[in-house]
Amino acid sequence: MNKPLPPTGSSLRPDRAHEPVLVTDVVAHLKLTEATFVVDATLGLGGHSAQILDANPQVKVIGIDRDPGALKLASERLASYGSRLTTRHGNFAELLTLIPKAAHGKVDAILMDLGLSSWQLAERGFSFQTEAPLDFRLDPDDERTAADIVNEASEGELADLLYQYGEERRSRRIAKAIVDSAKEAPIDTTQRLAKVIQSAAHRQGRLHPATKSFQALRIAVNDELGSLQRGLAAAEQILAPGGRLLVISFHSLEDRLVKEFINTSKSLRKVNKKVIQASREESQRNPRARSAKLRVAEKASNSKGLADYGRTKRSEAAPSSLRG
Ligand SMILES: C[S@@+](CC[C@H](N)C(=O)[O-])C[C@H]1O[C@@H](n2cnc3c(N)ncnc32)[C@H](O)[C@@H]1O
Numbered sequence: 001m002n003k004p005l006p007p008t009g010s011s012l013r014p015d016r017a018h019e020p021v022l023v024t025d026v027v028a029h030l031k032l033t034e035a036t037f038v039v040d041a042t043l044g045l046g047g048h049s050a051q052i053l054d055a056n057p058q059v060k061v062i063g064i065d066r067d068p069g070a071l072k073l074a075s076e077r078l079a080s081y082g083s084r085l086t087t088r089h090g091n092f093a094e095l096l097t098l099i100p101k102a103a104h105g106k107v108d109a110i111l112m113d114l115g116l117s118s119w120q121l122a123e124r125g126f127s128f129q130t131e132a133p134l135d136f137r138l139d140p141d142d143e144r145t146a147a148d149i150v151n152e153a154s155e156g157e158l159a160d161l162l163y164q165y166g167e168e169r170r171s172r173r174i175a176k177a178i179v180d181s182a183k184e185a186p187i188d189t190t191q192r193l194a195k196v197i198q199s200a201a202h203r204q205g206r207l208h209p210a211t212k213s214f215q216a217l218r219i220a221v222n223d224e225l226g227s228l229q230r231g232l233a234a235a236e237q238i239l240a241p242g243g244r245l246l247v248i249s250f251h252s253l254e255d256r257l258v259k260e261f262i263n264t265s266k267s268l269r270k271v272n273k274k275v276i277q278a279s280r281e282e283s284q285r286n287p288r289a290r291s292a293k294l295r296v297a298e299k300a301s302n303s304k305g306l307a308d309y310g311r312t313k314r315s316e317a318a319p320s321s322l323r324g
Pocket residue numbers: 018019020021041042043044045046047048049064065066067070090091092093113114115116117138227228
């Protein structure tokens with residue numbers, strides 16, 4: 001486990017690396033000895049999927065990604081697994097149509113590793129550190145870009161969006177600066193937007209003044225919270241009785257939504273009392289892991305839901321790194 005993934009694809013450049021987080025915990029909690037059919041709903045570069053496929057030769061994976069570029073790289077990278085891996089392009093919100101109907105209620109495990117891969121952040125214009133068109137779409141087939149939002153939304157709409165999705169307390173000031181600036185000339189690059197934000201909000205602590213606003217716009221452009229809500233509901237439906245749902249989130253808005261969904265679900269029960277976080281070693285090696293939170297839920301093993309859960313055997317794998 002945890003062996004580095006061989007770069008088999010010809011187009012895989014070293015700077016397109018992405019180190020998957022919490023791999024050991026993910027593989028342990030998927031209960032792969034019993035699970036033979038896994039949906040990796042956020043395939044990315046296939047780091048988790050490779051470890052899952054290596055962990056048990058019986059396992060088959062369907063890998064989904066909203067970004068066709070990621071899907072292409074992962075398919076090349078994981079080609080050696082042959083028919084054990086199939087890929088599908090799409091938003092996991094549409095799991096009910098992406099996964100064949102015949103498999104509904106038969107999926108043993110579903111993994112969602114939310115957010116973006118490191119290479120997407122660097123290469124696809126999601127960062128204020130590199131100059132790129134102000135786009136932010138994970139799927140180029142989606143219509144609305146970040147530039148559409150900043151140039152067309154009203155000051156009030158923008159302020160609400162920055163506050164709601166970025167938890168940005170200076171949202172009103174930043175929204176005013178954006179709208180004033182867009183009147184002079186459309187804001188269509190990442191660095192122009194970063195400069196406008198910087199003119200209205202100074203650095204506080206370690207965070208760049210544009211960090212929260214960029215996060216908010218990315219969430220809005222990709223409807224990330226709406227997709228997550230629909231994806232969780234669909235995952236609950238397609239899981240087999242006793243099947244497991246694993247979700248790794250990277251910010252509090254996502255984590256709150258996942259926690260609330262599991263806590264109020266009629267058929268899922270949480271497997272761990274505490275959220276699983278990376279060890280100090282992993283966080284030092286891979287800074288992305290610092291904010292990662294893994295929640296694991298299991299579907300009731302009969303159709304009557306949780307009422308009968310007391311009678312089922314709970315064979316949880318021992319988590320290696322439980323934190324508060
Ligand atoms: C953190 S990366 C996953 C990394 C992957 N686990 C690995 O080990 O390489 C998240 C991936 O999910 C994809 N993604 C984000 N939201 C999605 C959604 N709603 N539906 C499908 N894929 C999504 C992104 O394009 C990205 O490739």
